[in-house]
Amino acid sequence: MVDTPAPGTVRPGGRTARVRETVLRTAGDLLAQGGFEALDLAEIARRAGVGKTTVYRRWGTPGTLAADLLDDMATQSVPRADTGSIEEDLRANAHLVVKTLTEPRQGRLFKALIAASLCDEQAAEALHRFYATRIEEWAGCVTDAVQRGELPDGTDAQRVIAAVSAPLYYTLLNTGDPLTEADADRAAKAALAAARAGTWSTAAPRGRPTPNCDN
Template sequence: MPGTPAPGTVRPGGRTARVREAVLRAAGDALAADRFDALDLTEIAARAGVGKTTVYRRWGTPGALAADLLADMAEQSLRRADTGSLDEDLRANARLVVKTLTDSRQGRLFKALIAASLCDDQAAQALHRFYEVRIEEWSGCVRDAIARGELPTATDPHAVVAAVSAPLYYALLNRGYTLTDADADAAARSAAAGARAGVWARSPE
């Protein structure tokens, strides 16, 4: 039906908000402990202590539930750093990425959500939106650096922020590497150096 919100996308209040919080917490716990394809709405309802009819009516599918979980994670994520230095801001971003990916719960949760995005369109779209929100939040660091004259004026802020986290995700997911703060610092230095060299300067239209 045109104009009808996708399941799980309406932001509720009161008791409905408490139900959503309980269900999303249960879904996050389940994903952190198991695979996306094992996500069962009836089991989630039992974990959350709510009626399964409520869960099926509100979310309908595991993909919609994963999408709402990602939307909630984006809303709850920390705001960007604002240190007055590009190097320190990007370092803070990289360390936050490493802290999240190495956390005993959050790390497993992100792996499960990334896996979900490969087999479910709703989860994939939600994951894309999650990273769009986070990259836009941290791109302010790059815009500030441009305004201070630290970077070429044509620098693409989104590309610089993406360049910070890209090698960290690659090391974790493709190489199975255990990330450290030293890896975070190296990724931040590399992105900052590339930005200063004009690697991510956009060509004139």
């Protein structure tokens, strides 16, 4: 028995790839304009100039389409910085997040995709994959810093990177305050200070004797 791939997961080249690119771009525009509730497959097919049958056969539901859009965004995201300094790398990460979230289309798109993840399981799983992919991409900055002696041994690289973007997404979604470059600098500085203090280190602190349980 041959397994049938889930809708939106097959990515061949040629015309099919062009159709996918057009549909995803159109879906992103609709999400940015009207949120998840505006993600109507028939309307997307009309705007993209693609047959409705093609869109319904390949994606099937708005949630599947939103998930495919997130997966595509993850593969096309900007590579991590490699400045040779953990301070500068974390600043670059924070500024990239702010730049993305304050860009008119991208900021609205991320809000819509986050909203979609709250009511659609496929979108939620894709959002988790998106953040995991981006955090893993930038985690190399932290592991390199540990090797250079800038951060404690055993520092959890993923947690450090997550700590950079967490306050920025909080501002975007909860306070409504405009994000600025100063916010990016503060987020990077706070995450770096915590990492240097060993907040996310699993290694035993240097200079302290290991307890002897036999005594």
